[in-house]
Amino acid sequence: MENAWSRFLKNKPAMAGxxxxxxxxxxxxxxxxxxxYQPTEQLIWTEGSKVQLVPPCSRFWFGTDIYxxxxxxxxxxxxxxxxxxxxxxxxxxxxxxxxxxALAGYYGGVVDDIISWLANVFFAFPFILFVLALxxxxxxxxxxxxxAIGIVNWAGVARLVRGQVLSVRxxxxxxxxxxxGGSGARIIIRHILPNIMxxxxxxxxxxxxxxxxxxxxxxxxGFGIQPPTPSWGYEIAQGRQYLLTGAWWWSAFPGMAIxxxxxxxxxxxxxxxxxxxxxxxxxxxxxxxx
Amino acid sequence: xxxxxxxxxxxxKYFPVxxxxxxxxxxxxxxxxxxxxxxxxxxxxxxxxxxxCGKSTVGRLILGLIRPTEGEIYFQGRNIPGMDREEIRxxxxxxxxxxxxxxxxxxxxxxxxxxxxxxLEIHRxxxxxxxEKRVEELLELVGLKPQYKARYPHQLSGGQRQRIAIARAxxxxxxLIVCDExxxxxxxxxxxxxxxxxxxxxxxxGQAYLFISHDLGxxxxxxxxVAVMYxxxxxxxxxxxxxxxxxxxxxxxxxxxxxxxxxxxxKKERVPLEGEVPNAINPPGGCRFHTRCVHALPxxxxxxxxxxxxxxxxxxxxxxx
Amino acid sequence: MGxxxxxxxxxxxxxxxxxxxxxxVDGLDFDLERxxxxxxxxxxxCGKSTAALSVMxxxxxxxxxxxxxxxxxxxxxxxxxxGEEMRRIRGSExxxxxxxxxxxxxxxxxxxxxxxxxxxxxxGMSRREALDEAVKxxxxxxxxxxxxxxxxxxxxxxxxxxxxxxxxxxxxxxxxVLIADEPTSELDVTVQDQVLRLLRELKERIGxxxxxITHDLGVVAETVQNVLVMYAGxxxxxxxxSGLFNEPMHxxxxxxxxxxPGLGKAGEKLGGIKGEPPSPLDLPGGCRFHPRCEHAxxxxxxxxxxxxxxxxxxxxxxxxxNDW
Numbered sequence: 001m002e003n004a005w006s007r008f009l010k011n012k013p014a015m016a017g018x019x020x021x022x023x024x025x026x027x028x029x030x031x032x033x034x035x036x037y038q039p040t041e042q043l044i045w046t047e048g049s050k051v052q053l054v055p056p057c058s059r060f061w062f063g064t065d066i067y068x069x070x071x072x073x074x075x076x077x078x079x080x081x082x083x084x085x086x087x088x089x090x091x092x093x094x095x096x097x098x099x100x101x102a103l104a105g106y107y108g109g110v111v112d113d114i115i116s117w118l119a120n121v122f123f124a125f126p127f128i129l130f131v132l133a134l135x136x137x138x139x140x141x142x143x144x145x146x147x148a149i150g151i152v153n154w155a156g157v158a159r160l161v162r163g164q165v166l167s168v169r170x171x172x173x174x175x176x177x178x179x180x181g182g183s184g185a186r187i188i189i190r191h192i193l194p195n196i197m198x199x200x201x202x203x204x205x206x207x208x209x210x211x212x213x214x215x216x217x218x219x220x221x222g223f224g225i226q227p228p229t230p231s232w233g234y235e236i237a238q239g240r241q242y243l244l245t246g247a248w249w250w251s252a253f254p255g256m257a258i259x260x261x262x263x264x265x266x267x268x269x270x271x272x273x274x275x276x277x278x279x280x281x282x283x284x285x286x287x288x289x290x
Numbered sequence: 291x292x293x294x295x296x297x298x299x300x301x302x303k304y305f306p307v308x309x310x311x312x313x314x315x316x317x318x319x320x321x322x323x324x325x326x327x328x329x330x331x332x333x334x335x336x337x338x339x340x341x342x343c344g345k346s347t348v349g350r351l352i353l354g355l356i357r358p359t360e361g362e363i364y365f366q367g368r369n370i371p372g373m374d375r376e377e378i379r380x381x382x383x384x385x386x387x388x389x390x391x392x393x394x395x396x397x398x399x400x401x402x403x404x405x406x407x408x409x410l411e412i413h414r415x416x417x418x419x420x421x422e423k424r425v426e427e428l429l430e431l432v433g434l435k436p437q438y439k440a441r442y443p444h445q446l447s448g449g450q451r452q453r454i455a456i457a458r459a460x461x462x463x464x465x466l467i468v469c470d471e472x473x474x475x476x477x478x479x480x481x482x483x484x485x486x487x488x489x490x491x492x493x494x495x496g497q498a499y500l501f502i503s504h505d506l507g508x509x510x511x512x513x514x515x516v517a518v519m520y521x522x523x524x525x526x527x528x529x530x531x532x533x534x535x536x537x538x539x540x541x542x543x544x545x546x547x548x549x550x551x552x553x554x555x556x557k558k559e560r561v562p563l564e565g566e567v568p569n570a571i572n573p574p575g576g577c578r579f580h581t582r583c584v585h586a587l588p589x590x591x592x593x594x595x596x597x598x599x600x601x602x603x604x605x606x607x608x609x610x611x
Numbered sequence: 612m613g614x615x616x617x618x619x620x621x622x623x624x625x626x627x628x629x630x631x632x633x634x635x636v637d638g639l640d641f642d643l644e645r646x647x648x649x650x651x652x653x654x655x656x657c658g659k660s661t662a663a664l665s666v667m668x669x670x671x672x673x674x675x676x677x678x679x680x681x682x683x684x685x686x687x688x689x690x691x692x693x694g695e696e697m698r699r700i701r702g703s704e705x706x707x708x709x710x711x712x713x714x715x716x717x718x719x720x721x722x723x724x725x726x727x728x729x730x731x732x733x734x735g736m737s738r739r740e741a742l743d744e745a746v747k748x749x750x751x752x753x754x755x756x757x758x759x760x761x762x763x764x765x766x767x768x769x770x771x772x773x774x775x776x777x778x779x780x781x782x783x784x785x786x787x788v789l790i791a792d793e794p795t796s797e798l799d800v801t802v803q804d805q806v807l808r809l810l811r812e813l814k815e816r817i818g819x820x821x822x823x824i825t826h827d828l829g830v831v832a833e834t835v836q837n838v839l840v841m842y843a844g845x846x847x848x849x850x851x852x853s854g855l856f857n858e859p860m861h862x863x864x865x866x867x868x869x870x871x872p873g874l875g876k877a878g879e880k881l882g883g884i885k886g887e888p889p890s891p892l893d894l895p896g897g898c899r900f901h902p903r904c905e906h907a908x909x910x911x912x913x914x915x916x917x918x919x920x921x922x923x924x925x926x927x928x929x930x931x932x933n934d935w
Contacts, residue, residue, distance in 0.1 A: 042294050170393035180409045180458070181382035190408075194399045306696065340799035447887045477654035478826065482870035482883030490882075507829075507873025511881070548804035550829030552856055552874060562808065563801045566769050 007275060014271020020264030024257070027180035028079035037072040040228045043068035053247045063249035065238065074230040075253050081231045082261060085146045085215045086208045092150025094204060097157025102188050104158065105165025115158065117118040122155035131214070135223040145224060149211055160203055171195075198276035206269035216258050232258050293367060294328035294350070295498060296466060299320050301325045301361035303347050307571060319570045321347040323522035326597070331465065334492065334499040336513030337532070338506060340545075342567055343519040345502045349468040352500065354378040355388055365466070383413050386459035390471035392451035396443040402429075403439030409461040428457040428496075448481035453487070460491065466498045473508060485512060506549050510534050518542045521570055521578040524597060528604040538606040540583045577609065581587060583609055613644035616685060616820055617666070617705075617788055623679035624658075624665045631664050633891045635661040635675065637844035640918065648814060648821045650835035650852070652828060652867075654888050658844040659824045661776055663790045666822075667707050668697045684788070703733040703784035708777045710793035715777055716765040722749070723761025727784040742781070752779045753809055771802035773810065776778055782813055789814070790822045795830065828871055832856055840864050843889055843899040847919055849926040862904045862928045863935065898930065 008014060027034060038042070038060075043051040044067055051068035054060050062071035104115035134148045153177030168174060169192060177187050217225035227234060232254035239250025301303040302324055307317040322344040329335050337345045352363055354370050362368040365385065373381065389395035389433040396405055407425045410416045416424045432453040443451055452472065458550050459467050472488070473481040489512065492499065503509050505578040509516055516533040518526040518541065537543045565582045568574055574581045580590035589609050597607040619641050621930060626633040636658040637753040643649050651659045657787040659912060664670050665677050689697065701707075709715045713807060717725060726742035726748060742761065747755035750841065765773055772796060778930045781789055791810065796804035814821050823835055831838055831852065838855045840863065848861040857864045863884070871881030886903040889895055895902050901911040910930050918928040 007584070016511060072427060138514070172391055173397040175355060176387065176389065176395045176455075176458070177408070179387040180462075181379040181412050182408070183412075186412070190400075191397050195397070198294045320839060340801065451889050478656060478828070478870045479866060479884040482872065483885070485872055486880050486882070504802065505872075507871060509873070511872035520875040545801055548801045550804075550807070550827070552829055552832050552868065552871060562804065564770050564805070566802055567799070580899050583820035 008271065011271045011274060014275070015268045017264045017267025017269075017271055021268055024079050024261050024264065025083060027076050029085050031041050031073075031080065033059065035070065035076055037073050037275040039069065039073045039077040039230045041069060041073075043070075050124075053242065053245075053250070056249055062253040063247070065235075065250050066242065071235075071249060071253055074235060075232070076259050078230040078232045078235065078254060078262070079257065081219075081225050081229065082212045082215055082258075085149065086211045086265075087114050089146035089148075089150035089153065089211055090204050090208055090289070091158050092147065093153035093207075094200070096151070096154035098193070098200065099160035100154070101161025102165050102193065102214075105162040106169055106184065106188055106192065111138060112162070116162070119155040119158050122152065125151045128214070129215075131218065131225055132221075135218065145215065145218070149214060151244075153207065153211070154209075157203065161200060164199060165192055168192050169197050198272075202269050202273040202276065205265055205272055209265040209269075212258065212262055295331045295366060296329040297349075297364040297501075298328070298352070298396050299326050299352060299362045299364070301345075301348065301353055301363065302359045304359045309465070318572060320522050321570060322351065323573070325361075325522070325524055327524065327527060329498055329500060330465070332496045332498055333494070334501055334512055334514045335503045335558060336509035336516040337519060338516060339519035340504060340567055342521075342558070342570060344490065344522040344570075345519050348519075349470050349500060349502050350388070352466075352468055353385055354381065378522055383459065383462045384464055385466045385468065386462060386464040386468045388452075388455050388459050388467060388472045390474050392455050392475070393443060393450060395455055396451055400442075401439065402434075402441050402443070402446065405443075405454060406439075406457045406461055409458055415462065422447055424461070425500075427455055428461055429454075431460065431491070432457045433585070446481075448476050449484060452476060452484050456484075456488065456491070460495070460497075463495075464497055464502065468500045468502070469489050470502045471503075473502070474503065474505060481508075488512070506534075506546065518545070521567065521573050523578060523607065524605075524610070525579065526606045527597065528606075529602075532602070532604045536604075536605065537606050537610060538600055539579075540585050540601045541579050544582075577607075612802070613646060615642050616645045616823075617643040618683040619662070619666060619680065619910060620683070622662065622665055622675045622677065622692075624670055625674055626661075628674060628677035631892055632893065633675075634844050635891055636665060637894075639841070639844070639846055641839050641846065641849070643820050643822060645787070646814075646818055646820055647837065648823060648835040650831040650838040651753070651822060651824045651841060652826065653841035654826055654867075656843075656888055658895070659841050659843040660792050662824065662841070663707065663792050663824055667701060667705065667790060668692075669701075669707075669797050673855055695801070700775050701732070702729060702781075702786075703705055703788055705788040705790070706784070706786045707790040707792065708774070708794050716773060718765055721761060722763055722765065725864050726776065726783065729780050731851055733784050738795055745779075748779045748783050749776065751815070752776075752782075752924065753805075753913075754779070762840035767911045769802075770897060771799055771805060774798065774806055778809065778813070779808075782819070785817050786909075788820045788822065790824070792824045793826070795829065796825065803830070810834070822922040826866060828856075840867070844891065844927075845899065845928065847900065847928045849918070850929050851924065854925055860925065860932065861900075861929050862906055862931070863900050866903075898928075 027070070043064065047068065051064055052066055054064040056063045060070050060072065062075055064070055100115045104112040127147035130152055131148050135144065138144055174187060174191055177191050213226055216233030219231040220237045224233060235254040237252045241248065242250055301322055303322040304318040304320050307319055310580065325348060327335065337348060339345050351358050352370065354373065358371050365381065370381065403425050405420050406428050409426055410421050423440060429436055429438055434450060434453055438450065446454065473484050476484060485508065501509065501512055510530060513530050516530050517524050518533065518539065520541050526533060526537070526542045533542060534546065537546055548563060563582055568581060576591040576593055577595050580586040583590065587609055593610045595607045597605045600611055601604050612933050619639060622636055622639040624636040626635055626853055641649065641661055646824065651662065653659045666682050670677055677690055684700065723745050726745040727738065730736045730741035730744045731738065745761055746757045749760055754760050754772060754775050768776065794810070795806050798806060807830065809820065809911065823831070826832060826844065835852055837849065837851050839846050840861065842863050848864050855864065856868065859868055868886035870881055872881055897913050898911040898916050901907040915929045916930050918926045919932065921927040921932045
């Protein structure tokens with residue numbers, strides 16, 4: 001695999017994606033150490049109106065909002081919400097999707113019929129309305145958000161996994177494992193899943209961008225993370241009213257953060273796709289005949 | 291009378307055709323349609339025929355990878371189609387499989403050593419240090435150095451991959467190995483090495499082979515007895531020398547005549563065979579070969595000939611005899 | 612001696628993959644006379660298909676390039692020819708058939724459309740005329756009911772019928788040279804026999820020369836007059852067909868013939884050749900066959916033997932025959 005890794009290092013867009021995602025993730029993890037103020041700290045109570053809507057300067061890198069909160073701090077802490085929702089809901093959808101998709105693909109028959117029908121029902125559901133309904137009906141909050149998004153997303157994962165399993169299970173090495181006397185669980189775990197993880201991983205990485213966008217949109221509409229916890233979508237919504245007064249930084253920096261993270265995941269996903277494509281790592285295959 | 295290790299009786303496997311069934315009569319491909327033969331300990335039976343004759347399906351039926359539509363497969367006195375999943379799993383210590391495509395049949399994400407060791411793990415034959423040692427012995431048995439343990443399939447040549455596949459099959463100490471075109475994808479110089487290896491291993495370990503191939507040269511070289519299949523049925527079954535020196539069935543004769551010989555200018559008596567193998571969904575009535583047979587009689591389109599003894603155990607299914 | 616129609620001199624074709632050079636064909640010479648059938652045999656990776664594609668000017672479709680040598684067709688140097696002129700020759704004066712008749716035919720066009728296109732492109736016929744000609748040529752290659760067959764799509768045909776359709780397209784313009792690259796390797800033995808008989812018959816009727824590329828020594832023995840044996844990108848032996856099989860000279864040829872099962876006594880060891888063909892990425896120095904050769908000596912490790920005359924019209928590239 002050294003070969004694959006060195007190819008990845010040469011893939012500039014993928015490296016840029018990895019860089020963006022890593023920097024934002026590190027910032028989120030070490031947020032208390034790189035910010036000067038608490039994200040919820042309202043400086044107007046101590047310093048008065050002179051810290052309201054301060055443009056970016058050396059003290060407040062991203063400026064401040066109407067409550068005198070440090071936007072840099074809010075953007076950095078906002079990354080926590082985005083990444084947490086992204087990873088947690090992706091994990092949920094992968095867990096459900098891989099399990100059900102693998103069962104449907106490997107066993108086929110009635111199992112497949114039921115799971116595929118269920119997946120189609122989820123597909124037919126208007127995605128965003130479903131989440132809105134769930135969020136509106138239940139008390140809003142972080143766990144609810146990622147559970148809702150994860151549950152909605154499982155169907156896509158399951159469909160991908162099912163298709164991959166169907167093609168891999170026709171491979172002779174799977175039949176060979178069956179002929180050796182391997183059990184169904186063993187064959188799925190040892191032989192099938194490792195051989196389908198590449199496209200699933202790519203899909204999951206690309207999906208992260210979408211989920212982060214979704215979280216931002218929900219928060220923008222007020223159905224997502226509840227204030228005062230910082231969230232990029234919510235910041236954009238709040239700052240929107242002040243855009244015309246010239247306080248562009250309130251909305252602009254969270255917006256750029258969303259863009260950077262989503263782009264990072266997309267570049268990374270594309271890079272992984274190239275990296276994990278077995279056709280790129282075939283010493284004999286392409287050569288074929290004479 | 292002592293029973294053979296493997297006895298197949300009137301084996302049938304019909305596959306439904308995709309896209310049929312709804313508002314249309316369900317069409318069936320009669321891949322295997324009444325096949326019977328026996329195989330003794332340590333023997334090599336060559337199963338030969340052109341594509342679509344059902345020879346690979348027979349192999350998969352014996353392994354229990356698919357269930358027959360009808361018929362019995364007695365292995366050491368027990369009927370394989372009557373076994374449950376667990377019994378079939380256990381039976382696979384005795385019957386193993388080697389495929390045509392040594393690349394496709396090895397998991398690309400597993401190292402050669404793990405591929406060979408997997409069977410030992412599944413059947414709890416050895417683990418840990420013992421397993422490692424056993425894997426090295428198996429590699430040595432098939433002529434590979436122990437270093438190859440750490441290689442991935444794509445780092446091996448075609449011949450080395452097929453050696454790994456053979457080592458994997460041998461790991462459980464099987465009595466019978468079903469070999470489905472095991473040398474067809476190899477270059478002729480490498481093919482010769484693998485054939486030599488398989489024969490040598492048989493002499494040392496005594497396993498029987500059901501050797502499935504379309505290549506009459508390979509079949510002639512390796513088999514003790516030969517069964518010729520055409521459209522899901524055996525048309526001739528006899529000792530190797532009987533089949534190749536005194537072929538009886540018109541199809542066997544035509545197929546042998548079609549094989550190019552290595553001596554140029556030696557023009558054999560030609561029975562050129564016209565047409566191609568008919569569709570197995572609606573095989574011709576009577577003798578399935580009558581549509582292409584130069585000797586066809588009126589009876590051939592009416593009555594399906596049975597496999598009967600021409601003398602000396604030479605079985606042939608043809609109305610001419 | 613007949614008129615030489617095709618001459619290949621010092622042909623070198625290399626592929627470039629991931630910054631590495633693959634010397635698929637690395638110094639190949641051969642001649643083809645009018646009406647001759649030449650067999651090129653060798654195992655996978657020996658460069659036989661690449662040689663054919665190079666002669667046809669089709670290498671640019673792959674990640675490779677002809678980097679040296681000459682291809683002379685009726686005295687014209689094909690490699691120097693502009694693309695437009697090469698296209699005119701291809702498919703009319705010189706044509707090719709491939710191993711996979713399924714992938715070589717366009718799945719969404721009818722057989723009639725594809726065969727008639729050859730007449731439209733090379734003979735400037737109208738669609739109607741071309742379709743009539745297509746029916747004629749299909750019946751010449753033994754396709755039953757060609758009038759109906761022209762309306763069928765490739766997937767409805769059997770492998771043998773598809774290869775016949777490919778042959779029909781290749782011979783449509785009465786080529787001087789037909790290059791057949793493993794034309795029967797995917798076919799069952801009885802169908803292979805039919806197709807080989809058809810090729811022999813058409814060759815006589817049209818009077819074309821044929822290059823038959825195959826890994827199957829039996830096919831060569833039955834079909835060709837002269838044989839070129841290739842190994843790792845170069846020719847190692849050239850001989851008339853009976854000389855090759857009765858008295859093979861190069862150790863590789865001897866090993867190849869010994870490897871064919873079903874000839875000797877059954878159950879005996881075949882022997883054949885030790886080792887496997889080298890990867891074209893990593894060719895051994897000296898004689899390319901020396902790591903697998905029983906007769907290898909010091910000189911074989913250092914010097915690459917030239918293809919030299921070793922008898923009546925026979926050539927061999929081996930130091931065993933260079934002593935005298």
